[in-house]
Amino acid sequence: MIQLYDYVLSASCYKVRLMAALVGVKMDLEAVDFHPGRAHKSVEFAQLNPAGTLPVMVDGDMILTESTAMLVYLAKRAGPQWLGPDDAKSAAQVQQWLAFSGRLAASLGMARLHDMLLYKGDIDAWRAQGHAALRELEAALTERRFAGGEWLVGDTPSIADIACFPNAALSQDGGVSLDAYPSVRLWTRRIRALDRFIEMPGIHRLHELSPTPKVA
Amino acid sequence: MTPRWTATGLSQDLPKGVVMAGHWQGHDLAVWRSATGRLQAWNDRCPHRGMRLSHGFVRGETLACIYHGWVYGAEGGCKHIPAHPALTPPATITVTAFACVEQDGVIWVAPADMAGSPPAVSGVQPLRSVSLTCDLAAVLAVEPALLGQDILRGTVQIDGQGHDVCLLVQNNPAGLTLHALCGVRANKVAASHWVENLRRRAEMKVAA
Amino acid sequence: MIAQEVLNEWYPVAMAAQIRAGQRRVTQLLGQPITVELQKGAIVVTGQGGALHVTEAYGHVWACPGTPAHDLFPIPEALEPCRRLVDVGVVRVKCSPLRAVENFLDIAHFPFVHTDVLGAEPHTEVNRYEVQIREDSDEVWATKVTFYQPQAAKSAEGGIVTQYMYRVAAPTAAVLYKTCPNRTDAWDVIGIFVQPLTEELCDVWPWMALYDDVTPQAELIAFQQMIFLQDRSILENQIPRLLPLDPGMEIPTQADLTSIAYRRWLKKRGLTYGAQMVAA
Numbered sequence: 001m002i003q004l005y006d007y008v009l010s011a012s013c014y015k016v017r018l019m020a021a022l023v024g025v026k027m028d029l030e031a032v033d034f035h036p037g038r039a040h041k042s043v044e045f046a047q048l049n050p051a052g053t054l055p056v057m058v059d060g061d062m063i064l065t066e067s068t069a070m071l072v073y074l075a076k077r078a079g080p081q082w083l084g085p086d087d088a089k090s091a092a093q094v095q096q097w098l099a100f101s102g103r104l105a106a107s108l109g110m111a112r113l114h115d116m117l118l119y120k121g122d123i124d125a126w127r128a129q130g131h132a133a134l135r136e137l138e139a140a141l142t143e144r145r146f147a148g149g150e151w152l153v154g155d156t157p158s159i160a161d162i163a164c165f166p167n168a169a170l171s172q173d174g175g176v177s178l179d180a181y182p183s184v185r186l187w188t189r190r191i192r193a194l195d196r197f198i199e200m201p202g203i204h205r206l207h208e209l210s211p212t213p214k215v216a
Numbered sequence: 217m218t219p220r221w222t223a224t225g226l227s228q229d230l231p232k233g234v235v236m237a238g239h240w241q242g243h244d245l246a247v248w249r250s251a252t253g254r255l256q257a258w259n260d261r262c263p264h265r266g267m268r269l270s271h272g273f274v275r276g277e278t279l280a281c282i283y284h285g286w287v288y289g290a291e292g293g294c295k296h297i298p299a300h301p302a303l304t305p306p307a308t309i310t311v312t313a314f315a316c317v318e319q320d321g322v323i324w325v326a327p328a329d330m331a332g333s334p335p336a337v338s339g340v341q342p343l344r345s346v347s348l349t350c351d352l353a354a355v356l357a358v359e360p361a362l363l364g365q366d367i368l369r370g371t372v373q374i375d376g377q378g379h380d381v382c383l384l385v386q387n388n389p390a391g392l393t394l395h396a397l398c399g400v401r402a403n404k405v406a407a408s409h410w411v412e413n414l415r416r417r418a419e420m421k422v423a424a
Numbered sequence: 425m426i427a428q429e430v431l432n433e434w435y436p437v438a439m440a441a442q443i444r445a446g447q448r449r450v451t452q453l454l455g456q457p458i459t460v461e462l463q464k465g466a467i468v469v470t471g472q473g474g475a476l477h478v479t480e481a482y483g484h485v486w487a488c489p490g491t492p493a494h495d496l497f498p499i500p501e502a503l504e505p506c507r508r509l510v511d512v513g514v515v516r517v518k519c520s521p522l523r524a525v526e527n528f529l530d531i532a533h534f535p536f537v538h539t540d541v542l543g544a545e546p547h548t549e550v551n552r553y554e555v556q557i558r559e560d561s562d563e564v565w566a567t568k569v570t571f572y573q574p575q576a577a578k579s580a581e582g583g584i585v586t587q588y589m590y591r592v593a594a595p596t597a598a599v600l601y602k603t604c605p606n607r608t609d610a611w612d613v614i615g616i617f618v619q620p621l622t623e624e625l626c627d628v629w630p631w632m633a634l635y636d637d638v639t640p641q642a643e644l645i646a647f648q649q650m651i652f653l654q655d656r657s658i659l660e661n662q663i664p665r666l667l668p669l670d671p672g673m674e675i676p677t678q679a680d681l682t683s684i685a686y687r688r689w690l691k692k693r694g695l696t697y698g699a700q701m702v703a704a
């Protein structure tokens with residue numbers, strides 16, 4: 001079974017848990033005391049991942065430390081349609097968004113760690129970079145909507161969407177509101193409405209999808 | 217400030233069964249569309265424990281609060297309190313409703329007793345809403361073709377051609393929002409790029 | 425001016441283990457800058473006017489900026505030898521410290537905020553429970569609280585009707601006792617210790633004293649952080665940020681008896697830091 005070294009509040013770990021849930025892969029979750037224990041910076045953990053980052057995926061003799069690579073691995077193994085269309089342009093666009101998701105993590109993700117877990121750093125810069133990235137995401141999704149598209153690449157959701165989703169959806173945790181990004185908001189709703197979607201703290205499920213309980 | 221209709225979003229950004237945050241002259245609103253398409257704008261505060269209703273969820277013709285699930289129906293009356301399923305909530309529990317009208321693909325809000333209709337913006341199609349970090353003066357300074365105060369209108373160059381654009385001005389607590397509409401013959405992608413370029417120029421002017 | 429009643433209370437300001445490990449915490453208490461650090465083997469809290477009263481308990485450092493009106497409240501269970509004491513770590517929330525405590529006392533939100541973990545529709549009903557302000561200890565207690573829970577704790581499998589007792593032990597500290605999935609003769613104890621940085625900003629330190637020899641520490645921490653972070657997105661979106669003590673401002677029901685008692689108790693004792701007295 002695939003093993004995932006995991007932290008419940010990490011957007012990058014959630015990215016992988018979500019992808020696994022969507023393609024129906026069961027993983028063995030190994031909780032790491034990221035906060036307050038900083039176990040990911042321990043000597044023992046460095047043997048697994050010298051960079052001291054989470055998540056880490058272990059499958060047999062393979063060790064992955066980049067969450068976007070884990071998305072590729074899960075999709076290729078259990079849900080190839082999640083890799084996006086096969087043509088050159090689409091494949092390149094998927095790669096573009098996978099890389100872009102790193103910018104969301106480096107801006108919105110850091111603002112969130114600052115506001116929530118007291119990480120030190122330039123919060124104004126992180127938020128400004130977060131807004132800049134959200135503007136790009138909003139522009140791209142808005143243009144997709146003009147053409148009737150609902151996802152970042154192709155006609156169905158792909159690893160590109162899953163890679164960008166967590167930090168965008170959690171932006172409010174870092175003091176960045178999505179109010180000004182209607183296309184991003186509607187897109188996060190579409191992802192939350194996917195079959196087999198799982199939530200994380202800060203991204204609640206769409207209660208509207210479950211039936212209204214019968215009132216006695 | 218004299219009450220007037222304010223554009224708080226575009227119809228295309230509020231599908232059925234969705235709630236979003238809106239604003240009217242400094243008041244935070246929860247603007248939502250029911251399953252059958254009925255549009256409403258309410259004070260964005262649940263009377264129970266103050267949670268923002270714009271974080272809630274729409275079920276059928278009701279809006280429920282995300283905190284304890286209190287359900288509000290037409291005109292803002294509380295219909296159901298999940299902690300007490302057998303209880304009929306007292307009629308006194310209500311959320312303040314605002315006037316909310318959809319016209320020309322734009323969602324307009326005003327106080328409940330507002331008379332008349334929102335201004336018509338004909339001959340243009342909804343494009344997109346954008347927020348800016350600069351003020352309106354900067355926008356007008358970089359694009360002299362735009363005239364007006366609450367509704368900016370003018371003919372601008374999009375893709376090398378003159379096209380009609382209309383920008384509806386909304387001043388939110390967090391800053392300026394413009395709801396952009398463009399001539400029906402304009403290419404929407406190109407018009408969207410024009411809007412972004414306008415924003416860039418206006419914000420850079422302030423930064424300079 | 426901060427009321428003397430407020431200054432004479434104890435507030436959590438750090439995790440003791442982190443300070444003992446040599447970390448220095450520069451933070452705020454009631455709007456004033458303070459430093460928590462180790463000096464010659466003792467934990468010292470320094471404010472602008474000098475050293476504050478300090479005590480160490482339940483994994484945390486507690487400080488009193490005035491003259492302590494009483495000792496820090498007891499949690500006898502913390503001394504029981506077989507309990508696992510778990511420091512969950514700090515989480516910052518943009519809300520009144522009092523709103524953070526009130527949320528902790530509330531069960532009606534479980535089905536909507538902690539869906540499928542602490543509650544689930546259609547099991548939303550809050551049965552009648554008892555609330556009292558105990559004269560001897562001057563604490564707010566809610567007892568005979570029951571609620572259906574799909575997954576009551578990390579070590580719980582499947583749904584059970586969980587029993588609770590809630591206790592407000594200090595203006596910004598509350599403790600809950602809940603059915604222990606592993607033992608019928610004891611309660612699991614979970615505390616929430618809230619450090620008021622300002623009236624609208626707080627650092628929250630959840631803490632646990634459990635009977636659970638099996639679950640790895642990291643999983644216990646993750647479970648409690650998951651629960652609290654679900655609350656955080658609620659707490660940061662309540663209007664107003666301050667806790668309204670004016671009864672006309674918000675509408676409670678019978679399910680909110682604990683919150684009503686907490687608000688009355690705060691008002692009666694003049695503990696209004698983080699509260700709003702009159703509707704704005």
Ligand code: FES
Pocket residue numbers: 262263264265266267281282283284285286
């Ligand atoms: S605050 Fe809205 S239901 Fe309780």
Ligand SMILES: [Fe+2]
Pocket residue numbers: 527528533537538651654655
């Ligand atoms: Fe909660």
